[in-house]
Amino acid sequence: MDSVTFEPSARTPLSAVAETGLKIVVVGGFGVGKTTLVRSVSEIRPLNTEEVMTEAGVGIDRTAGLPDKSTTTVAFDFGRISLSERTVLYLFGAPGQERFWFLWDRLFSGTLGAVVLVDTRRMSDCWYAIDRLEHHNTPFLVAVNRFEGDTNAFPLSEIRQALALPDHVPLIDCDARVRASGKNVLITLADHLYELAMARETP
Amino acid sequence: MSRRPVDTGDPDRLYTITGGRSEAPDDLDLVSLIVSECEPARGMQSEHVRILKLCRRPAAVVEIAAELGLPVAVVRILVGDLLAMEKVTARHPRAAPAVAELPESSLLLEVLDGLRNL
Ligand SMILES: Nc1nc2c(ncn2[C@@H]2O[C@H](COP(=O)(O)OP(=O)(O)OP(=O)(O)O)[C@@H](O)[C@H]2O)c(=O)[nH]1
Ligand SMILES: [Mg+2]
Numbered sequence: 581m582d583s584v585t586f587e588p589s590a591r592t593p594l595s596a597v598a599e600t601g602l603k604i605v606v607v608g609g610f611g612v613g614k615t616t617l618v619r620s621v622s623e624i625r626p627l628n629t630e631e632v633m634t635e636a637g638v639g640i641d642r643t644a645g646l647p648d649k650s651t652t653t654v655a656f657d658f659g660r661i662s663l664s665e666r667t668v669l670y671l672f673g674a675p676g677q678e679r680f681w682f683l684w685d686r687l688f689s690g691t692l693g694a695v696v697l698v699d700t701r702r703m704s705d706c707w708y709a710i711d712r713l714e715h716h717n718t719p720f721l722v723a724v725n726r727f728e729g730d731t732n733a734f735p736l737s738e739i740r741q742a743l744a745l746p747d748h749v750p751l752i753d754c755d756a757r758v759r760a761s762g763k764n765v766l767i768t769l770a771d772h773l774y775e776l777a778m779a780r781e782t783p
Numbered sequence: 784m785s786r787r788p789v790d791t792g793d794p795d796r797l798y799t800i801t802g803g804r805s806e807a808p809d810d811l812d813l814v815s816l817i818v819s820e821c822e823p824a825r826g827m828q829s830e831h832v833r834i835l836k837l838c839r840r841p842a843a844v845v846e847i848a849a850e851l852g853l854p855v856a857v858v859r860i861l862v863g864d865l866l867a868m869e870k871v872t873a874r875h876p877r878a879a880p881a882v883a884e885l886p887e888s889s890l891l892l893e894v895l896d897g898l899r900n901l
Contacts, residue, residue: 663897
């Protein structure tokens with residue numbers, strides 16, 4: 581009945597004085613490379629967990645004999661980057677499909693920003709994510725994960741047009757498997773967030 | 784692979800673990816860092832024991848969920864119990880004094896520097 585399997589976990593504990601957890605979310609369609617990106621920059625092996633939401637929208641309720649009908653489960657994985665002894669950045673890889681956004685406020689409110697990963701062979705997979713991020717006022721950038729099979733080799737300018745991305749949204753290429761490339765994605769996002777904050781703070 | 788089965792297919796089991804409650808502290812974020820303030824004691828619920836052991840060093844709510852193989856909602860309730868019993872403390876993302884006083888741009892600059900130094 582209890583089918584939980586625990587791998588021996590090679591847990592790397594945080595610094596004892598860690599006090600601030602920060603969030604960045606990587607969203608995108610199925611198989612676009614979210615987990616790969618998280619893994620390439622994370623200091624821990626990506627961990628997987630999930631959130632269950634009942635129809636009522638909070639917690640785990642006794643669901644009067646209809647458990648399957650009234651609960652939604654969304655799985656996501658995450659990695660971790662210790663930015664300093666005190667500050668830890670958590671990087672979440674999350675699906676962009678519809679039901680996921682019901683959990684956005686609950687899970688990812690307070691997120692610094694988001695990375696939208698795009699595969700040019702299935703560009704439309706990210707439309708919904710971009711729309712929702714705009715709706716939630718979450719700053720984001722779009723990173724094109726170039727697969728070898730990316731024979732179309734769309735230039736970024738065409739992708740910007742196809743996604744109807746405004747000029748102020750950063751759009752870059754990446755290879756999710758390469759740590760330096762993943763790091764560059766995060767730095768570009770952080771730089772963008774910093775610019776936005778500066779613009780807000782200096783009227 | 785990183786994916787591993789998490790047993791949530793059994794609402795009865797979750798109901799048992801949480802005692803049927805669905806209320807969790809509102810301010811318990813996915814990345815609130817939980818720290819044990821005491822050692823587990825005899826007779827405690829096994830999930831509470833595991834959380835206390837895990838949080839000898841700070842661990843985020845989401846890390847606890849992954850380690851215990853339980854949904855985040857359930858872990859929020861369990862951590863809420865331990866908070867109410869003052870057996871753990873929580874360092875909330877926004878409540879950290881060093882952060883609350885800084886303008887947002889300073890925090891982001893810290894993030895940027897941290898990433899560049901990786
Ligand atoms: N060639 C190539 N393969 C990649 C790249 N990024 C990811 N992959 C592969 O693509 C497959 C899917 O990558 P994942 O990281 O699992 O994608 P995901 O978005 O997490 O997928 P789901 O969680 O299932 O939606 C894996 O086999 C990766 O090894 C890339 O840049 N180039
Ligand atoms: Mg994945």
